[in-house]
Amino acid sequence: MSGEELWSCVKDLPKATDGLEALNTLKKLKKGWFKQSCLWELPYWKSLHLRNNLDVMHIEKNFFDQLIHTIMDVKKQTSDTVASRKDIAKLCKRPQLHVTKDANGKETPPKAPFALDIAQRKVLCNWVRDLKFPDGYASDLTRCVDMQSGKLHSMKSHDCHVFMERLLPIALKELLPVHVWKAVTEISLFFRDLCCSTITVRDMERLEKNIAEIICKLEKIFPPSFFNSMEHLPVHLPREARLCGPVQYRWMYPFERFLNHLKRKIGNKARVETYNKKLDDCSTQGSQPNPDLLYWETVGGRNRGKVQGLGQGDYLYYNSSSGRGEDGSSQPYEPSIFSQLEAQVEAKVAARMVEVEAKVAARLEESNRALVQEMMRNMTNFGHLFSGCNTGPSPQRRPEDDPGFGGGGTTQTPTTV
Incomplete structure (x- = not known):
């Protein structure tokens, strides 16, 4: 079907913005269409030869x-x-x-x-x-x-x-x-x-x-x-x-690999959408999110430090003692050993990186200083060398000392054989 023929079939259908009642009425009619796509609002959508790519x-x-x-x-x-x-x-x-x-x-x-x-x-x-x-x-x-x-x-x-x-x-x-x-x-x-x-x-x-x-x-x-x-x-x-x-x-192999890469970044497998939304909010505000605290807020609710009905996947971020106490009261938030070790390792790695960068900067500065001193020393030696070549007046040559000059010097008479 051409774009004009498709438009004639869907132009009278309700849109998603018309409300749930209109969409339910259309479903009961069983025309094969559930709504009018918002893509038909694009001016070029009717004239496209291919409106979607099959996977x-x-x-x-x-x-x-x-x-x-x-x-x-x-x-x-x-x-x-x-x-x-x-x-x-x-x-x-x-x-x-x-x-x-x-x-x-x-x-x-x-x-x-x-x-x-x-x-x-x-x-x-x-x-x-x-x-x-x-x-x-x-x-x-x-x-x-x-x-x-x-x-x-x-x-x-x-x-x-x-x-x-x-x-x-x-x-x-x-x-x-x-x-x-x-x-x-x-x-x-x-x-x-x-x-x-x-x-x-x-x-x-x-x-x-x-x-x-x-x-x-x-x-x-x-x-x-x-x-x-x-x-x-x-x-x-x-x-x-x-x-x-x-x-x-056009096929989906690179996208599937990238989605697998993104899934590995999700810490909370239970509520992926909420976790991603909080990550986006933190990046928009320019703050660095704490994964443990972010997981706690996503799964445990708004009451930070208390949690109701944690799932079985919380052992990666919390101690096994988290949850309800013997008297039914909520236990305070305690990061697990995994989270504590991870934070310690990250802190040590950051400190080590700062130390290495400082050592590299000092070594580079010392090397540059030695190179500059050597260049100054070489320039001084070259200066002394050129100045030694130009010391004292240059000897004056008299015309009389020239054998080819007729007015002076010793005249040698050619011998006749």
């Missing part, structure tokens, strides 16, 4: 998780369930996948051609466990292998990225039927071509045409419950790459 990293990870869990038939994570088999009986013409009932009336779904049995799953897990990668290419995938249940678990986004684009066609080549393997290989090659560091408009147009066919092939193999909004989003990725350029400049 390729998480789309690829969620697609891979759905695919590998369904193929490996992971319990409570696979999309191939009894309910999905009943949907196949209603919506699809695949009688070989319909649920059957035994003599006791128990419903048992037959084995699907896209699902691996326990022996095949263990073969795949053994293969992943024995993989060796170059240094820095991927993480250790052996930690993601569960040999007992025959499944892969706890894979990070980059692990899914490497497995989806490089390992999936090789791993499943001898385990799946040919038509299933070809469809899985095509979706793997799609993400590999999409994430190339160098792309062309012709390649993106080719991917834009191929992805619709690939999704159709997967729809012929997997149950309807396999396809949710995440399996639909790859259709839009080639167009975004054609408009915005390579994926490497």
Whole structure:
């Protein structure tokens, strides 16, 4: 849809500033829209070709998780369930996948051609466990292998990225039927071509045409419950790459790493927003916050020195004696040994830094003073040397002493032979 068509759909919707009652009325109508975004107030929003960037990293990870869990038939994570088999009986013409009932009336779904049995799953897990990668290419995938249940678990986004684009066609080549393997290989090659560091408009147009066919092939193999909004989003990725350029400049890996860096700075895991707000207030006022006192104010409330219902994570900042006394009264605030040692170490480090800086400054000043004295001494010696060369009158040469002068000196008569 174009920007004008979208604006015609949302221009009459209430905004977030119109109140909760208007928004609840819109939700009851079930039009698919919940409110009018404030971004439509921007004058250029209607004419933008791309109003948001899809997160390729998480789309690829969620697609891979759905695919590998369904193929490996992971319990409570696979999309191939009894309910999905009943949907196949209603919506699809695949009688070989319909649920059957035994003599006791128990419903048992037959084995699907896209699902691996326990022996095949263990073969795949053994293969992943024995993989060796170059240094820095991927993480250790052996930690993601569960040999007992025959499944892969706890894979990070980059692990899914490497497995989806490089390992999936090789791993499943001898385990799946040919038509299933070809469809899985095509979706793997799609993400590999999409994430190339160098792309062309012709390649993106080719991917834009191929992805619709690939999704159709997967729809012929997997149950309807396999396809949710995440399996639909790859259709839009080639167009975004054609408009915005390579994926490497738009995906979420650097932001996720930076968020991990920020999370390590949080001292209070219980109330992260309140802790960050107090840190911002301290930085705005130009004061240096005390982490122990800041944690106490955030968790313990406004009454400094008293606390009600501290969580189990307070032992890092408080002694185990903090909390309620035997008579039910609140105990005063006492920093823990960890906090006291940390403060002492910081004070000693600061004092040592001041001492080192003073020594370095004194040594530098002494070195400069010696250099200046040596330069003055050299200038004095050069002065004496030049002054010694110019002492006393210079000897005057008389014309008579010149042999070539005719008026003086001894005349030598040439001898005639």
